[in-house]
Amino acid sequence: MLSFTQVRIARPTNQLTKVIQFYTEGVGLPQLSSFTDHAGYSDVMVGLPHREYHLEFTQYEAGSPGTAPTKDNLLVFYIPHPIELSSAVERLQNLGYFPVAPENPYWQDKSFTFEDPDGWRVILFRGTWGEVE
Template identity: 50%
Template sequence: MGTDDTWPDALPVAQVRIARQTDQLDEVVRFYVEGLGLRELFRFEGHEGYSGVMVGLPGTGYHLEFTTHVDGSPGAAPSAENLLVLYFSDAAQMSDVARRLTEFGVEQVAAANPYWVANGGLTFPDPDGWRVVVMPQPVF
């Protein structure tokens, strides 16, 4: 299966953002930046009661946004199957990140789907319980 790094003509997207709220903004950002190793891209405060931080990989094409609201935010993660999966080029790179998360105080959890373990993946919860799976190689 080949890869095509261009967006379809019918969907000429310039950026992708996955956003969610949290009541633990500082802890969540610390997990993703200091623990996982993503970069902080942008931060804002006091926008109609919202504050937030965007984190991501190099560049700004794909990023995560975490927000909080002065009146509170939604509760816990919806299920053990709502995942952010990061694929590495090799097992050594994945192991470095897994070791950093463990040293950061994050305990690995069992994956709900046995596919991840069978293919060498490790699963870690963020401070809100949302799960991040690190995989030792790309799928395609």
């Protein structure tokens, strides 16, 4: 078995400013790094506090595809503390993002589903993985 120390999920967007606002101000992830106009690319990386998991968003100056391929492409955040979950939902709503019905009914009563500016779905799960079956 391989031993991994870090995981980064990267995807392009053509709305970098809005996407970063969604994930930092809305979801509440800290910005870890960024750069502007490196070989035509700009980038922002966000992550979970004290974890080795990162989300990277890049924008190419000539344009980058950004829309989600389906409504069931998900990024799931497990939030065990009800007050933190409520705060994240409220922050997203204050930014103009409101829950949408999940494609898969499994998520319906266990979480809140939001679409980021590119249409990618984000699940804010009430609890931790394996806790609710």
